[in-house]
Amino acid sequence: MTRLSVNINKFATLRNARGGNNPDVVKVALDCERFGAQGITVHPRPDERHIRYNDVIELSKVVTTEFNIEGYPDERYMELVKKVKPAQATLVPDAPDVITSNAGWDTVKNETFLKEIISELKKEGIRASIFVDPVQKMVEGAAKVGTDRIELYTEAYARGYHSNKEAAIAPYLKAADLAKNLNLGLNAGHDLDLDNLSYLKESITYLDEVSIGHALICDAIYYGLENIIQLYLRQLGHYR
Numbered sequence: 522m523t524r525l526s527v528n529i530n531k532f533a534t535l536r537n538a539r540g541g542n543n544p545d546v547v548k549v550a551l552d553c554e555r556f557g558a559q560g561i562t563v564h565p566r567p568d569e570r571h572i573r574y575n576d577v578i579e580l581s582k583v584v585t586t587e588f589n590i591e592g593y594p595d596e597r598y599m600e601l602v603k604k605v606k607p608a609q610a611t612l613v614p615d616a617p618d619v620i621t622s623n624a625g626w627d628t629v630k631n632e633t634f635l636k637e638i639i640s641e642l643k644k645e646g647i648r649a650s651i652f653v654d655p656v657q658k659m660v661e662g663a664a665k666v667g668t669d670r671i672e673l674y675t676e677a678y679a680r681g682y683h684s685n686k687e688a689a690i691a692p693y694l695k696a697a698d699l700a701k702n703l704n705l706g707l708n709a710g711h712d713l714d715l716d717n718l719s720y721l722k723e724s725i726t727y728l729d730e731v732s733i734g735h736a737l738i739c740d741a742i743y744y745g746l747e748n749i750i751q752l753y754l755r756q757l758g759h760y761r
């Protein structure tokens with residue numbers, strides 16, 4: 522069964538917009554778990570515009586499902602994961618100033634670097650996953666650097682899904698088959714949502730995990746809207 526890891530970055534974006542601690546990301550993580558999430562994902566970025574490094578430390582004390590920390594493996598990231606020892610570290614090749622993740626690793630060019638980082642993670646007992654585009658050469662390169670899993674970067678799939686879902690999934694099927702043959706675990710993420718998720722899952726039956734943040738949190742706000750307006754109207758005495 523494919524596991525759902527909820528990326529809680531955007532809750533932190535909302536908190537940071539006002540200062541203070543609403544919403545409380547620790548409570549959010551615990552509630553996500555209570556409501557069935559099988560993992561919690563965070564992606565601290567150097568500018569700490571959403572999840573902060575200290576949040577990650579506090580979350581690590583309470584998360585009981587799979588804790589997954591994404592990020593570019595610079596010194597600060599490596600220090601953090603070594604301290605926190607999450608179940609999984611997902612390495613993403615983001616430059617510090619990107620709005621969101623926008624590419625997978627070039628596993629060929631970065632072979633030596635990735636090998637070193639992954640061996641450091643393994644020494645700490647942390648499962649390594651690396652973010653890759655659905656490109657055969659990059660998946661082969663991922664196997665060579667010793668990662669336990671890859672995470673397929675699904676932005677292109679999500680973008681193509683509505684116009685031609687068969688074409689959009691095609692490179693992912695090939696990459697997933699190759700990953701399976703190379704004994705790599707398989708995760709997927711980025712821009713997955715209520716429309717495109719089930720077709721991905723039906724098509725790639727041995728998907729270990731998806732991590733979903735942006736759309737899930739937008740949906741939580743939107744699907745909660747009717748209920749919350751009623752609750753506020755009740756406070757104003759409209760239903761007495």
Ligand SMILES: CC(=O)[C@@H](O)[C@H](O)COP(=O)(O)O
Nearest residue numbers: 530564591613621622710711
């Ligand atoms: C690795 C990936 O595809 C996304 O997790 C990304 O981590 C989301 O990060 P932002 O929340 O900063 O957009």
Ligand SMILES: NCC(=O)COP(=O)(O)O
Nearest residue numbers: 528710711712732734735
């Ligand atoms: N690894 C993908 C992730 O954690 C969430 O990506 P998104 O759903 O916010 O695009």
